[in-house]
Amino acid sequence: MSTTTPAADPATTATAGGTASAPPELRVGVIGLGFAGSTHLDAFQSLDGARVVALAGQEPDRLQELGTSRGVDDLYADWEDLVARDDLDIVSIGVPNALHHPIAMAALESGKHVFCEKPVATTGDLAAEMVAAAVANDRVLEVAYNHRRRADVAYLASYLADDPIGEIYHARASWLRRSGIPGLGSWFTSRRTAGGGPLIDLGSHVLDIALHLMGEPRAVTVSAVAASALGRAGRGGGSKARAASDGTHEFDVEDFASALIRFDTGASLHLEAAWASYSKAHEDIEVELLGSTGGVRLHVDDYATDDTLTLYSDVAGAPTVSHPRVHVPAGHHRSVIDGFLRSIRAGEGAAAPRHVGHYGEYALHRSRIVDACYESAATGHEVELDGAGE
Ligand SMILES: NC(=O)c1ccc[n+]([C@@H]2O[C@H](COP(=O)([O-])OP(=O)(O)OC[C@H]3O[C@@H](n4cnc5c(N)ncnc54)[C@H](O)[C@@H]3O)[C@@H](O)[C@H]2O)c1
Incomplete structure (x- = not known):
């Protein structure tokens, strides 16, 4: 059901002489030292044909430790100093959401490919600027929708390709937590630095999985609601709450959102995301597709790797129910980054085919939908999507 055409594998491309030629090593700069940045760092270092040569982040001890243990010599506190280098092919972005746009723009405009964490940007307009810069400079812009790379999601995509469930008329996609506001009081819970709460954070992932499995329909209208009853009261932070040094918890985003999205195909999607909720939720990812002749359900409880x-x-x-046994190995970021490197290689050469998504187009569509959800929740009205075809 995916519209993505796999890029040719450069490793198996033979030269005219009949022998495989190793492509030149791509030089990478990684920005961010938290979960995202360190995961990018390890993924790039584990893949052939790429090498991290520069690392940036604002925790000096962690920077030094990662640099030493991962063999990266050039270390920077500020992203600007890393992006200013003219010997990097790739900039990898694992920093607070509001920094994605300025870093990506500087990197793309100086001729570097960009691997960016989700959400691609804090608003659709900023995401559109990033896609335009990727197109103008013919650089790959890839976004870390790593959960889509789960083996169970890949299994569903391949199952659905044979059309076993008929016309998909509705889907449900949710990521719901009982008590898991990340960094309550940190950049995560500030609209200025994060752009929003669980909808832009967790919702981005399950929206991506649903759209991918539905065959990338275009959203035409969105009606949404949002609430912040727990986070505003300092509840729902779980064990990972990071209070500010003065003990306060800045919180001006939602902790719950729910949306109904209609698509140009006539299908619809109920999207829900919660960082915290007094409910049976634990840490539940769920995507369900209803079709005219069948249905499928993915349910991942606490990052489960089996029986999903x-x-x-x-x-x-x-009526028949079956449970395919698909084990989900770790390494989803590595899988996205592997695809990113293949896209770069496939794009080298004037006649090389660009697959859909080469310049971040999927991420832009998801960003427009999230924007429309926030607008609808704020205004209390259904929102039509303008640039549905961009
Ligand atoms: N795809 C996923 O599964 C996943 C999981 C977690 C986080 N994320 C995303 O990754 C991003 C980062 O999240 P995190 O949890 O790693 O955050 P974090 O707060 O743990 O780390 C952020 C890093 O950014 C660095 N940073 C901030 N300002 C900087 C600057 N001016 N120059 C250089 N470095 C700077 C900090 O020093 C820190 O190392 C976010 O966009 C988040 O949404 C994605």
Whole structure:
């Protein structure tokens, strides 16, 4: 169901002489030392054909420790000094959401490919500028939708490619937590630095999975609600709450959002995201597709790696439920970054094919949908999406 055409594998491309030629090593600068940045660093270092040569982040001890343990010599406190280098092919962005746009723009405009954490930007307009810069400079812009790379999601995509559930008329996608506001009081819970709460944070992932499995329909209208009853009261932070040094918890984003999205295909999607909620939720990712002749459900409880899939159909006229056994290995970021490196290689040469998404187009569509959700929740009205075809 995906519209993505896999890029050619450069490692298996033979030269005219019949021998495989190793492509030149791509030089990478990684920005950010938290979960995202260190995961990018390890993923790039583990892949052939790329090498991290520069690292930036604002925790000096962690910077030194990562530099030493991962063999990166050039270390910077500020992203500007890393991006200013003229010997990097790739900039990898693992920093607070509001910094994605300025870093990506500087990197793309100076001729570097960009691997960016989700959400691609804090607003759709900023995401559109990033895509335009990627197009203008013919650089790959890839976004870390790592959960889509789960083996169970890949299994569903390949199952759906054979059209076993007929016309998909509705989907449900949610990521719901009982008590898991990340960094309550940190950049995560400030609209200025994060752009929003669980909708832009967790919702980005399950929206991505649903759109991917539905075959990338274009959103036409959105109606959404949002609430922040727990976070504003300093509740729901779980064990990972990071109070500010003065003990306060800045919180001006939602902790819960729910949306109904209609698509140009006539299908619809109920999207829900919660960082915290007094509910049966634990740490639940769920994506369910309803079709005219069958259905599928992905349910990942607390990052489970087994028993996540259910297929619904009729067999010989009887309602039937099956549970394909698909184990989900770790390394989803590594898988996205591997695809990113292949896109770069496939894009080298004037006649090389660009696959859809080469310049971050998927991420832009998701960003427009999230924007529309926030606008609808703020105004209390359904929102039509303008640039549905951009
Ligand atoms: N795809 C995923 O599964 C996933 C998981 C977690 C986080 N994320 C995303 O990754 C990004 C970072 O999240 P995190 O949890 O790693 O955050 P974090 O707060 O743990 O780390 C942020 C890093 O950015 C660095 N930084 C901030 N300002 C900087 C500057 N001016 N120059 C250089 N470095 C700077 C900090 O020093 C820090 O090392 C966010 O966009 C988040 O949404 C994605």
